[in-house]
Amino acid sequence: MILARAVQATRRYGDLIALDRADLDLHAGELVGLLGPNGAGKSTLLNLLVGLRRTSSGRVELLGGDPRDPASRRQIGVTPQETGLPPTLRVGEVVDFVSAHYPDPVPRAELLGRFGIDDLARRQTGGLSGGQKRRLAVALAFVGRPRLVFLDEPTTGLDVTARRELWDGIRQFHADGGTVLLSSHYLEEIEALAHRVVVLGRGRVLADDSVSAIRDLVGVRRVSLVAAELPALPGVRGVERIDGVTHLLTTDADQLVRDLVGAGVPFSGLEIRPTSLEDAFLAITNDAAPEAVQTGPQSGAVQSEARLTQPADV
Ligand SMILES: Nc1ncnc2c1ncn2[C@@H]1O[C@H](COP(=O)(O)OP(=O)(O)OP(=O)(O)O)[C@@H](O)[C@H]1O
Secondary structure, three states, X not given: OEEEEEEEEEEEEOOEEEEEEEEEEXXXXXXXXXXXXXXXXHHHHHHHHOOOOOOOEEEEEEOOEOOOOHHHHOOEEEEOOOOOOOOOOEHHHHHHHHHOOOOOOOOXXXXXXXXXXXXXXXXXXXXXXXXXXXHHHHHHOOOOOXXXXXXXXXXXXXXXXXXXXXXXXXXXXXXXXXXXXXXXXXXXXXXXXXXXXEEEEOOEEEEEEEHHHHHHHHXXXXXXXXXXXXXXXXXXXXXXXXXOEEEEEEOOHHHHHHHHHHOOOOOEEEEEEOOOHHHHHHHHHOOOOHHHHHHOOOHHHHHHHHHHHOOOOO
């Protein structure tokens, strides 16, 4: 059963295309990570799905209806990227206030306990640390026993312990049958929580796959060198030649260098660049000129990805 869906969802802000024909199906019981660098369109997609923004073209569905319909929204929980909490209210009062909007809210102590903040119930929110506020904001998404929860970078600003406590709360909700879509910059976070990951870059869905498949893609290294001619080398997943420099994309740079030396190929200027998640996806997409991103076919990203999986043709 599909609980949330985007079909060719596009959102423009003036000339800027924040989201470019994004497709996404979120099934009941899934915990899906939305991953991408700054400005990739993660918040935009979440905001469309929860009815905070409208699509410029394409469509979104929430629980089979319009996300702007209050009946659909009552069944979801949301933690936006930034939350304002009334500074003079105590944590317990904020929970009670939000609880009052739902027919069968999670009891206050249970909710706060789940997210490791039960000792804060009597504190005014204005005096909480950034991390404590963040945990409260995330906990509030769960108060109405939602079917589906949307979390926009839930653990930003949290220390390691707080992050793990929050992950436990999210996992428990999922283990009880809840559905989650959460955005993150951190591959580690997605790996810890999600089985499926949707990668966004420059407004496009670049990949939608299992975490392990994406990890393989992210594990790509760029080995750059200057060489007149190169033999076919095992393990090379893509080749680019730019300004006389050959860039070999591989998941095992050490082996590739051993193979190069073993083949007796003369080369110079060897560089191996480890790619962070962000680098990897920027590298995949950076051939797309900005104007192509604004008007080009969505398959551009898929082509880039396919290029990485082509066998070496050197
Ligand atoms: N209200 C707005 N007005 C104008 N541009 C916007 C607005 N909201 C988002 N954008 C732009 O749309 C693009 C996508 O932004 P979005 O916030 O969805 O990215 P993101 O992936 O969530 O980024 P981050 O990881 O930095 O939060 C960005 O270029 C951003 O500047």
